[in-house]
Amino acid sequence: MADSDSSRWLLNLQGRCLMTCALLLLAAVSSEQLSENFYDAKCLQAMSIIKQKVDKFVNADRSVAASLMRLHFHDCFVRGCDGSVLLNSTESMLTEKEALLNKGSIRGFEQIDEIKYELEHACPGVVSCADILAVVARDATVKLGGWSWPVFLGRFDGVVSFADEVNGSLPTRLDSYAKLVATFAKVGLDAKDMVILSGGHSIGKVHCGAFFERLYNFQGLNITDPSIDPSFAAFLKKQCPQTNPLDFTALDTTNGTFDSAYYHDLLTNRGILQSDVALLSDPLGVEYAIKAVSDPQSFLFEFGQAMIKMGNAPGPAPYGWRKHCAFVEHKPC
Ligand code: HEM
The missing domain is CATH 1.10.520.10 (Peroxidase; domain 1)
Structure with a gap:
């Protein structure tokens, strides 16, 4: 071995x-x-x-x-x-x-x-x-x-x-729509959950290097992904010069606020990650993005419902409890 x-x-x-x-103590919760x-x-x-x-x-x-x-x-x-x-x-x-x-x-x-x-x-x-x-x-x-x-x-x-x-369990920034759906399915989430939970990118930041291919070397051709809105591409290039892959930029245009602007960004060719943009390669993704923009409140509600569902992803076994989250310390039965 x-x-x-x-x-x-x-x-x-x-x-x-x-x-x-x-199991003796807690039964299988x-x-x-x-x-x-x-x-x-x-x-x-x-x-x-x-x-x-x-x-x-x-x-x-x-x-x-x-x-x-x-x-x-x-x-x-x-x-x-x-x-x-x-x-x-x-x-x-x-x-x-x-x-x-x-x-x-x-x-x-x-x-x-x-x-x-x-x-x-x-x-x-x-x-x-x-x-x-x-x-x-x-x-x-x-x-x-x-x-x-x-x-x-x-x-x-x-x-x-x-x-x-972790590899194979988490989705990656280069995943296609089908791959994203398959990865979410492993934890009991369907395609719609995936599209809704991707709205988590309504907040937060991303390393510039995570989308350099789209900005500087689309399909290995040394060009910018032509599907990115040109003025947005110019803005991103200022934010993310090719020399600085470890710089950060915002994941959506209102990234300090949790809202449905992420989907508006997608629909206006201002998506950042390849995996974000991939949502619009399927009719369900397009339909949901349009709905989230026209009815932002439905997105705010549905995001919570999808988070509840994600929070049910079962662990392999009910082991117990840790005193410090970074370390294992066994609690005697
Ligand atoms: C759909 C598949 C997903 C992919 C491929 C993906 C990928 C990524 C990547 C590449 C980053 C930037 C990481 C970095 O540059 O260091 C990121 C950031 C982030 N993701 Fe996702 N993600 C996905 C789904 C989600 C979901 C489901 C949520 C939450 C429900 C989420 C929440 C976030 C947040 C909040 C950030 C910003 C974190 C920060 O500012 O510290 N992502 N994601």
Whole structure:
């Protein structure tokens, strides 16, 4: 057995032992058993602690909201919503954080740690990291103008996280519409959910290098993608000179506000990522974009519904709970 295989085998064995323990205590809690008031009896102040913290972070730096919201998405698509995206690597485990699609791109870990610290102080051993991500995603979205949605709670935290599981689990910026649909289907989301959740790009920023092909080397021809609105392409080139792939630009034209402008951008040839633009390659994507622009409120509502559905992505097993979101610490049965 290769070294990485044997360490993974050991971790899996450890995981199976923990699972037996967790199953005895907790029975198999499935996503259908999540409940909105899960913490009411155990930690009544949990929701207000999280909200106050998110308010504080976003008041200090509005751009944090997007990063916090995205963490829940990256968590749920790999091993289900089990907080595995938050785990630090160890000697025997290279975690999701280190994967190419995540490293240097996902942010917000310090903020989650601060929230967890406060929750552990108020109600030790109660609130899971996976649930914190789900609530934070909602509160951050609302803080930037999105509509609220009920967050169903009671997720367990995982004890493993593997960088090599990220590829193939998360969608990528170069994916076609069909590929995006297939990737979302793996976590129980349909094409419409995919189109709606892509509206997450209504907020936040993107590294310039993530769309350089479209600006500077479309189809390997050293030209700009002719489908980009020319004045927008000129604007992007100013924002993102070819020499600076690590600079950032906004993902949509109103990126400090959560709204349906992302779809207006798509329809006016101002989409940024190839995967964003790909939404319009299918009639469903076009139809939805037109609807979101003509009825922005329906998008704000449907985004919340799709986030609830995404938050149900089941993890491999109900392992338990972590005291610190970045580390595994076993709670005795
Ligand atoms: C449809 C497939 C998706 C692809 C291919 C994709 C890809 C990307 C990429 C490449 C970036 C920029 C990363 C960087 O430059 O470091 C990004 C940023 C972002 N994505 Fe997505 N994404 C997708 C879906 C989603 C979904 C479903 C959500 C949330 C519900 C979301 C929320 C965000 C946010 C908020 C940011 C900005 C983060 C920040 O400013 O820190 N994305 N995405």
